[in-house]
Amino acid sequence: MTAEDGGGWRAPTAHPTDWPADEIRRVGYRVVDLIADHLARLPTRPVFRPVPPALSRELVATPVPMAATAPDAILDSIRDVILAYPMGNGHPAFSGWVNSPPAMMGIFADALAATMNPNVAGGNQAAVYIEHEVLGWFKELLGFPPSASGQLVSGSSAAALTALGVARHVAATRAGIDARHAGLQHATTTFTAYQSEQGHSCHRKALEVLGIGSSHIRVIESDAALRMSPAALEAALARDLREGRTPVAVIASAGTVDTGGIDPLDAIADVCHMHGVWLHVDGAYGAPAILTARYAGALAGIARADSVATDPHKWMSVPIEAGLVLIKDAATTRATYAHDPPYLRTDGDPEGVTGPPWFSELGLQQTRGFRALKVWASISHLGRAGYRAAIEHTLDMAAQLAAHVQAAPDLELWEPTSLSIVCFRYVGDCALSSAVLDAINRALCTELQLGGDVFPTSTVLRGRTYLRSCIVHAGSRPDDGERLVRLAREVGARLASTQRA
Ligand SMILES: Cc1ncc(COP(=O)(O)O)c(C=O)c1O
Structure with a gap:
């Protein structure tokens, strides 16, 4: 009509x-x-x-x-x-990438946020205080002080860019460069950054944009569990400092995207503190597992970072986009980003129109949506206990999936598994070459995805192709894992038989 x-x-x-x-x-x-x-x-x-x-x-x-x-x-x-x-991520049998279903209260809150349509750049409006409330909750969960700066962003890529921008400001100032005025144009030092081979590509992107350049990112050796080696980090930092380079940041993972590996955060923080280097922790996926007894210890070191990124839109199921960055040094965050243009009054007036210091002066965005409402509503609805139970359930489902894989003689499990990610590959019952097995596993992944019954994704670990199942759906059921293993074996066997024929 x-x-x-x-x-x-x-x-x-x-x-x-x-x-x-x-x-x-x-x-x-x-x-x-x-x-x-x-x-x-x-x-x-x-x-x-x-x-x-x-x-x-x-x-x-x-x-x-x-x-x-x-x-x-x-x-x-x-x-x-x-x-x-x-794409499938509302379905309980979907386990691709790190894409969760939407939390119901988040769906409703998104509509209500749009109904108000506030610009959360700042101002003495409820939306600003709700964002501060949400930030306060994450500071408490992750062990950051109440004085830390932070804001909601589109996701951990934007969070990393925001945090590494501050890290660059600190490093440049230390090298005697006013990066805001001169950029890195006249730098006589080389700026460097550090992450393991499992570090997410969003940090490369951020460091490229920030003018560090990907050739100055040191890929730090990792152990058999693909966790960054603090000793190798220490050696790389010491060498760069000795040779006059200026480290900008070490980026550690609190749950890598491939295997859920958690870098030894405490030992890495020790190395960073010893050399006075900024530590950014990527907790995009893994940080919420700090709620569980199983991972609280391994993730406690997040508290020692200078900045952390996490995505409520991943394991916490807040509707996309909901990323979050916390930066301990609030004054330097402001020194990195504030412009205080005359057409805004951002100085802060708790009782007047302007309200608390503006978010727009503490990050990249000027106009900012009311992302906080869907995070606030989802956390209010489930509470800590609800989220703990939901995350523990997905950990249990992942453990059961890993057990099914282990019991299948024609599948090979990537070990150790971590968080709610299970990687495995079809290996068959005879000695097919590694290249052929890689091709089989790539085809297997596509066939499973198109089959409509399950949805793993794939990745490459130590040069070999693996199926990768990341369970972040709180409604995931034991038979979803059983079906994935059964189909992987059936389809894998058929694909392998065409290689032998
Ligand atoms: C471990 C990890 N870090 C960073 C990112 C980037 O986050 P976003 O896609 O929210 O920007 C992802 C995305 O999947 C991730 O899994």
Whole structure:
């Protein structure tokens, strides 16, 4: 139905109050129905099915609509064409990448945040205080002091860029360079950074953008469990310092994306403190496991970092995008980013219009959405205990999956497993070459993903291709793991037989 069709429906204008309250309710209830139907049906649908080529062509080929479209027609399209083709991460059998289902209160909160539509750059408005509340919760969980700076960002890539920007400011100042004014244009020292081979690519991206350059990132040796070696880090730092280079940051992982490995954070913090080098901990995926007795000890060292990134949109299931950065040195964070432009008054006035010091002066974004509401609502709903139970359940599901893999003679488990990630590969019952097995496992992964019953992803560990299952769905069931193993064996055997024929 369009405006021209009549039917009592009026063409929308830009102003939300032009919608009568009853019409907001009617359309809103339809949205709620779509949400409920979509989530209820998800587990009965294929985990994933690709968008058919004709539809994907159609989706990008429609010109800017000239005429208005009725809300019901828009919702019908969303139901039939958009909700019908998700990537699969709401399904309990999905275990690809680090993509979780959405927490229900987060879904509702996102709509309410959009209803208020605040610009959380700053101001004496509730949204600002809710963001401070959320930041305070994460400071408490991760052992950061209340005085630390921080903010919600799109994800850990943005968190890393924000934190490493401050680390660069510190390192440049130490080298006598005013990086804000001169950039690194006239530097007579070489800036360096350090992470293990398992460090996430987002740090490379950030360091490239910050002018450090990827050739100055030292890849620190790791042990058999793919955890950074503090001794190798110490040697690399000592050599660079001896030779006049300026380390910007060490980036340690609190849960690597490939295997969930947790670097020895305490020992790494010792090395960083000894040399006065910034420590950034990437807790994008793993940090929330600090809630569990199993991982609280291994993750306690996060508290010793200068900055930490974590993603409530990963293991905590807050709807994407919800990343978070904490930086201990609030004054230097402000010194790195603040511009205090005259058209804003960001100095802070707790009782007036401006409210607390503005977030926009402590990071990269000026206009900022109300991400905090969905984090606040999700954590309020589940509480610490609820999140602990949800995370422990996924740890149990991962342990069961690992046990099924171990019991299968034609599969090889990557050990040690860590957090809720299980990596394994099909190896068959005869000696196929490594290259052939890699090709089989790549094809196996694709076939499983397209099959619609399970959805692992793949990765390369020590040069070999593995299937990788990362369980962050609190509704994951024991039979999801059994099915993954059964199908991996069946499809793997068929693919291997074509190699032998
Ligand atoms: C360990 C780890 N670090 C960093 C990132 C980057 O985070 P984001 O994608 O939220 O920017 C990811 C993303 O999967 C990750 O798993």
